[in-house]
Amino acid sequence: MSRKTFQRLSLDVRRRSLMEATLTCVARHGLHGASVRRITEEAGVTVGLVRHYFGSKDDMIRNAYAYLVGQLTAQASESARAAEGTPEAQLASFLRANMTRPNMDEETVSLWATFIGRVRHDPGFAEIHRDGYREFLSVLETLIEPVLIHHGCPYSVAICRNHAIALNGLIDGLWMEGAINSGLYAQDILPDLITGAAERLLELPAGALSVPDIALQSTGHPTHREQQSKPS
Amino acid sequence: MSRKTFQRLSLDVRRRSLMEATLTCVARHGLHGASVRRITEEAGVTVGLVRHYFGSKDDMIRNAYAYLVGQLTAQASESARAAEGTPEAQLASFLRANMTRPNMDEETVSLWATFIGRVRHDPGFAEIHRDGYREFLSVLETLIEPVLIHHGCPYSVAICRNHAIALNGLIDGLWMEGAINSGLYAQDILPDLITGAAERLLELPAGALSVPDIALQSTGHPTHREQQSKPS
DNA sequence: CACACTGTTATACAATTGATTAATTTTAAT
DNA sequence: ATTAAAATTAATCAATTGTATAACAGTGTG
Numbered sequence: 272m273s274r275k276t277f278q279r280l281s282l283d284v285r286r287r288s289l290m291e292a293t294l295t296c297v298a299r300h301g302l303h304g305a306s307v308r309r310i311t312e313e314a315g316v317t318v319g320l321v322r323h324y325f326g327s328k329d330d331m332i333r334n335a336y337a338y339l340v341g342q343l344t345a346q347a348s349e350s351a352r353a354a355e356g357t358p359e360a361q362l363a364s365f366l367r368a369n370m371t372r373p374n375m376d377e378e379t380v381s382l383w384a385t386f387i388g389r390v391r392h393d394p395g396f397a398e399i400h401r402d403g404y405r406e407f408l409s410v411l412e413t414l415i416e417p418v419l420i421h422h423g424c425p426y427s428v429a430i431c432r433n434h435a436i437a438l439n440g441l442i443d444g445l446w447m448e449g450a451i452n453s454g455l456y457a458q459d460i461l462p463d464l465i466t467g468a469a470e471r472l473l474e475l476p477a478g479a480l481s482v483p484d485i486a487l488q489s490t491g492h493p494t495h496r497e498q499q500s501k502p503s
Numbered sequence: 504m505s506r507k508t509f510q511r512l513s514l515d516v517r518r519r520s521l522m523e524a525t526l527t528c529v530a531r532h533g534l535h536g537a538s539v540r541r542i543t544e545e546a547g548v549t550v551g552l553v554r555h556y557f558g559s560k561d562d563m564i565r566n567a568y569a570y571l572v573g574q575l576t577a578q579a580s581e582s583a584r585a586a587e588g589t590p591e592a593q594l595a596s597f598l599r600a601n602m603t604r605p606n607m608d609e610e611t612v613s614l615w616a617t618f619i620g621r622v623r624h625d626p627g628f629a630e631i632h633r634d635g636y637r638e639f640l641s642v643l644e645t646l647i648e649p650v651l652i653h654h655g656c657p658y659s660v661a662i663c664r665n666h667a668i669a670l671n672g673l674i675d676g677l678w679m680e681g682a683i684n685s686g687l688y689a690q691d692i693l694p695d696l697i698t699g700a701a702e703r704l705l706e707l708p709a710g711a712l713s714v715p716d717i718a719l720q721s722t723g724h725p726t727h728r729e730q731q732s733k734p735s
Numbered sequence: 736c737a738c739a740c741t742g743t744t745a746t747a748c749a750a751t752t753g754a755t756t757a758a759t760t761t762t763a764a765t
Numbered sequence: 766a767t768t769a770a771a772a773t774t775a776a777t778c779a780a781t782t783g784t785a786t787a788a789c790a791g792t793g794t795g
Contacts, residue, residue, distance in 0.1 A: 323773075
């Protein structure tokens with residue numbers, strides 16, 4: 272009967288491995304089914320390590336949530352930065368990125384929702400959520416501002432912020448319902464749908480955010496844009 | 504040591520009492536903290552009744568989720584029906600109702616999010632969610648249609664449906680982020696914010712959905728509408 | 736009033752939970 | 766090679782979990 276062989280990993284690597292295993296288990300079995308044993312088995316280690324790297328299971332889960340939110344906001348900022356070209360193209364690319372993989376992913380949404388449910392009663396979760404939300408709003412404002420100015424729309428910090436709040440609501444709602452997708456509509460209508468909706472929300476001329484020939488390869492659907500998204 | 508005295512309640516009453524206790528516990532402690540013992544204590548009964556009224560704890564929770572979704576959609580339909588007057592006033596009233604109590608309630612949102620997190624991996628939950636979502640979309644389409652027609656907007660079933668999807672996303676997102684409210688803005692800017700956003704989303708003339716003097720008492724804020732929506 | 740029915744309580748049970756501790760093994764420094 | 770530090774395992778703990786079962790008690794029926 273020999274002991275399990277193991278590797279000593281650096282603090283960062285091991286911590287991240289445990290947090291990712293935590294997220295995997297929470298997504299798969301819910302918060303209630305994500306036991307320390309399942310998580311550590313998923314990470315390929317034994318239970319004792321939880322205490323060693325995090326004080327407790329709850330602490331590990333909080334850290335995993337922060338890790339998830341960090342990934343999400345980083346991904347969002349990334350999508351925004353990656354898009355080049357006009358401010359319109361950047362905003363459009365950001366919106367479309369949130370309606371396609373990998374950003375719009377059912378497992379991620381499940382995770383996100385599960386944690387959101389704990390925000391109300393756990394101050395630690397609340398802080399993590401608030402920071403992520405603030406960051407997302409900030410990114411949106413940065414993207415919206417030059418578009419409004421460029422089109423000579425009525426502009427002020429307050430207007431821009433209100434637009435960001437509304438647009439964030441739209442993104443969140445479509446992101447969630449779209450990812451969970453109940454089969455009531457095809458998911459691939461969403462990129463065009465949100466583009467049109469954003470144009471109207473910001474009172475831009477129709478088509479202001481639609482793809483200008485090139486420039487949107489990064490969304491994954493470069494070639495076919497067409498009929499289905501035309502509400503008018 | 505005497506036994507606990509008790510009342511024999513009708514099947515419906517007892518079942519509902521157990522489901523409500525379940526929702527209370529899930530909201531307060533999360534799915535993982537909502538044990539059979541806590542739930543039955545909350546309901547004022549002993550653990551054995553779970554097996555008697557529901558086959559298992561999981562079955563009870565599924566039923567509680569369906570009960571919650573039923574309440575939510577009923578509340579939404581109610582808000583829609585309660586509003587009288589022009590189609591614009593009805594839609595406006597519906598939107599505002601979703602941005603104010605009792606519809607916009609942090610505990611309800613927490614519950615909703617917690618359950619959404621299980622939709623992906625539990626077919627029972629998925630079906631319940633889909634039915635609720637379909638109902639909500641249907642209500643929205645019914646409200647949107649006459650408004651579009653009345654304003655001579657471009658109209659078709661497909662257009663109306665796309666508008667409903669977008670508007671539903673907007674409502675869901677704002678409802679959730681607003682209820683959780685992280686203190687990044689005042690919650691009471693939301694009724695006016697969503698009204699304006701909906702006007703632009705549907706390409707209605709500015710002010711088409713703003714309160715026409717009376718007609719909106721049912722939202723709970725009849726008298727003061729104005730100044731506070733300026734975040735700056 | 737006695738009866739049967741069943742809603743309800745009380746208790747027991749095996750399984751799982753998160754936490755703790757001591758014994759080991761890896762790793763790096765000497 | 767030796768040694769010391771610490772990362773990791775393995776085993777144990779009391780507490781809690783969901784379920785099952787038998788005893789009890791309230792309710793309406795004859």
